[in-house]
Amino acid sequence: MKYAFTKMHGLGNDFVVFDAFSQPLELTPEQFRHIGDRNFGIGCDQILLVEPPTLPDTDFNYRIFNADGDEVEQCGNGARCFARYVHDKGLTDKREIRVGTKAGVITLLMEADDMIRVNMGVPVLEPGQIPFVADQAAAEYQVEVQGETLTLGVVSMGNPHAVMVVDNLEHAPLEQIGSALQQHPRFPQRVNVGFMQILSADAIALRVFERGVGETLACGTGACAAVVSGRLRGLLNKTVKVSLPGGSLMIEWPDEQAPVLMYGPAASVFEGSIEL
Structure with missing residues (x-):
């Protein structure tokens, strides 16, 4: 058919x-x-x-x-x-x-400038609801991967995300770390893995290794999760430009009780x- x-x-x-x-x-x-x-x-x-x-x-x-x-x-x-x-x-x-x-x-x-705003809802930070295996919610977690300890932010935007801060996005080990985290027992439903480089308090660069796909040119929920994680770590302001390989999104997150807004x-x- x-x-x-x-x-x-x-x-x-x-x-x-x-x-x-x-x-x-x-x-x-x-x-x-x-x-x-x-x-x-x-x-x-x-x-x-x-x-x-x-x-x-x-x-x-x-x-x-x-x-x-x-x-x-x-x-x-x-x-x-x-x-x-x-x-x-x-x-x-x-x-x-x-x-x-x-x-x-x-x-x-549908905005007047032909952009689209999405209210993505309030992010989920409680580990059991993400789901992620941890005793309590935190801005950062230590996770053992392939013999080394990684520092991750973990957030759900309706789907689970792990966010790493890196100094050099171009040389980040996306496939190696992304594949290992997707199979990690602390992520029972697998996870999307974001690699975030802080450019300023108002701007980041991001690459995302997605569940069932691999690296994509852009990931909207990944951009939201990265900004949430960066805000929780005290690294970012309320409104952030997220530069992805395929282009840029604007993400707003005022506080932990507020929904995340995405423009693109x-x-x-x-x-x-x-x-x-």
């Missing part, structure tokens, strides 16, 4: 988006892996499904599948693409959209159909 799709990206973090709102759509993990394959399928970091709402007072439901076929809880760059998609397809004319995800409800706002672009690349 043929399925129509739209290829999109947020700062180079690329997605295949399917309309499961107008008609039901059920795909298998094998089909998701085929779609995500850059040689034999369409190719993407993640597949997004736009579905009818399942939670009260929401406009849509949003599901996210990694290129390896696993369903995940949240994706910030994907959320911006989601907002662009439902507007471009005429599925809503609202400027502010409430969307249900596996991690809870998020709010998407989203773009459609092309449309097509695929036989599955």
Whole structure:
């Protein structure tokens, strides 16, 4: 059967988006892996499904599948693409959209300058809810990895993130450390690993090694988690420019009780159909 799709990206973090709102759509993990394959399928970091709402007072439901076929809880760059998609397809004319995800409800706002603001909710810092194995919440944790002790910030933005501060981002051991932490027993649901270089109190550079994907050109939840971790360590101000390989996001986090706000672009690349 043929399925129509739209290829999109947020700062180079690329997605295949399917309309499961107008008609039901059920795909298998094998089909998701085929779609995500850059040689034999369409190719993407993640597949997004736009579905009818399942939670009260929401406009849509949003599901996210990694290129390896696993369903995940949240994706910030994907959320911006989601907002662009439902507007471009005429599925809503609202400027502010409430969307249900596996991690809870998020709010998407189409700004006047064509940027998209995402209210990512209040970050989760309690280890058991991230999930992360630790006795109590802290700004930093010591984790043994491959014979060395790493200092990490650990945050959930609806999905788990570990954040390392590095002096030189270009030479950071992304794949080596990222792969080891994803298999670490202290992260029972694996983890996205961010490598953060502090440029100033208002700016960071970031690379992210994502679960089920590897390094991506951008990671919205990773940018949020990095700013939260940097703020908890006393390194960053309330509003921070996050420079990723694919471009920049603006992240705001006033305090521990406040939601994290993310501002950035989203773009459609092309449309097509695929036989599955």
